[in-house]
Amino acid sequence: xxxxxxxxxxxxxxxxxxxxxxxxxxxxxxxxxxxxxxxxxxxxxxxxxxxxxxxxxxxxxxxxxxxxxxxxxxxxxxxxxxxxxxxxxxxxxxxxxxxxxxxxxxxxxxxxxxxxxxxxxxxxxxxxxxxxxxxxxxxxxxxxxxxxxxxxxxxxxxxxxxxxxxxxxxxxxxxxxxxxxxxxxxxxxxxxxxxxxxxxxxxxxxxxxxxxxxxxxxxxxxxxxxxxxxxxxxxxxxxxxxxxxxxxxxxxxxxxxxxxxxxxxxxxxxxxxxxxxxxxxxxxxxxxxxxxxxxxxxxxxxxxxxxxxxxxxxxxxxxxxxxxxxxxxxxxxxxxxxxxx
Numbered sequence: 029x030x031x032x033x034x035x036x037x038x039x040x041x042x043x044x045x046x047x048x049x050x051x052x053x054x055x056x057x058x059x060x061x062x063x064x065x066x067x068x069x070x071x072x073x074x075x076x077x078x079x080x081x082x083x084x085x086x087x088x089x090x091x092x093x094x095x096x097x098x099x100x101x102x103x104x105x106x107x108x109x110x111x112x113x114x115x116x117x118x119x120x121x122x123x124x125x126x127x128x129x130x131x132x133x134x135x136x137x138x139x140x141x142x143x144x145x146x147x148x149x150x151x152x153x154x155x156x157x158x159x160x161x162x163x164x165x166x167x168x169x170x171x172x173x174x175x176x177x178x179x180x181x182x183x184x185x186x187x188x189x190x191x192x193x194x195x196x197x198x199x200x201x202x203x204x205x206x207x208x209x210x211x212x213x214x215x216x217x218x219x220x221x222x223x224x225x226x227x228x229x230x231x232x233x234x235x236x237x238x239x240x241x242x243x244x245x246x247x248x249x250x251x252x253x254x255x256x257x258x259x260x261x262x263x264x265x266x267x268x269x270x271x272x273x274x275x276x277x278x279x280x281x282x283x284x285x286x287x288x289x290x291x292x293x294x295x296x297x298x299x300x301x302x303x304x305x306x307x308x309x310x311x312x313x314x315x316x317x318x319x320x321x322x323x324x325x326x327x328x329x330x331x332x333x334x335x336x337x338x339x340x341x342x343x344x345x346x347x348x349x350x351x352x353x354x355x356x357x358x359x360x361x362x363x364x365x366x367x368x369x
Contacts, residue, residue: 029053029251030056030093031054031097033045036078037061042204043239044243045073046072048243049073057075060081092135096250103115104349115365116168117175136188139188140193141180145235146169156305157302158305191262193249199325210276215284218284224288224290231272233303234270234272235269235303245262262308
């Protein structure tokens with residue numbers, strides 16, 4: 029297929045481009061370049077040919093000729109969404125729905141949307157949640173994902189096949205690193221400070237999934253028969269990666285045994301707590317299986333951090349999304365709408 033990959037210069041997009049090419053697809057990227065320089069070491073492969081455009085400014089002409097869109101671009105993570113909820117809804121909701129509508133108009137057949145298990149939010153239950161469970165988002169980021177999923181169902185037709193991938197919390201190494209997701213963050217602190225610091229009480233449940241597994245699931249959904257995925261949602265992850273925060277910290281301790289594990293509990297519990305059922309994707313997209321455990325990811329991160337010379341300054345300033353945006357605003361390279369200038 030000829031695939032448009034939005035957010036190709038992001039954490040997941042940097043993994044997705046070579047994986048799509050290896051699967052035999054022709055890839056074109058689309059990115060505004062906010063995090064293009066946030067690289068640890070070297071890129072393993074160069075970026076694909078790309079459209080340098082903000083998601084909000086895409087035209088229907090730019091989408092013509094593509095067979096599929098894999099839509100990863102977003103203002104990612106909850107702190108960013110809470111900082112500027114109006115931009116979160118503008119980019120993550122309105123621009124995403126507009127992109128899907130234009131893709132349908134341009135004759136694109138398949139639209140794979142990166143949603144999130146955060147839609148389950150404050151589940152209020154110890155039950156394992158499947159795709160029919162009530163969605164209870166507690167942040168603007170998660171709420172925007174819920175809205176786009178609903179819009180995609182309305183856009184579905186015989187010719188236009190959207191599918192929503194409810195990805196578990198990502199982990200693992202990417203050359204365009206993110207340090208503001210839980211496993212990546214804890215391993216980084218263990219390496220740089222010798223401490224594994226958990227400020228919550230460690231009890232909330234989270235499903236985790238390696239970035240490469242998230243990409244593999246998106247490719248499987250893109251290639252699947254239309255009747256399997258049309259207007260449907262799939263939880264993306266694996267059952268044994270439903271873990272509590274304290275379990276994640278223990279996995280980091282195993283990987284970095286010299287680091288001191290400290291659970292302060294000072295921030296108490298997190299209202300976001302949920303365990304997720306992944307049986308639908310295992311049954312209906314049988315070619316996909318999440319391969320990476322949390323322990324595998326911790327070992328990979330440790331190896332790459334050390335080999336690529338991670339420092340405290342880059343960890344805090346280059347690989348934390350909020351810090352990057354603040355720095356660009358202070359430097360005058362980002363306008364009030366979060367468009368590069």
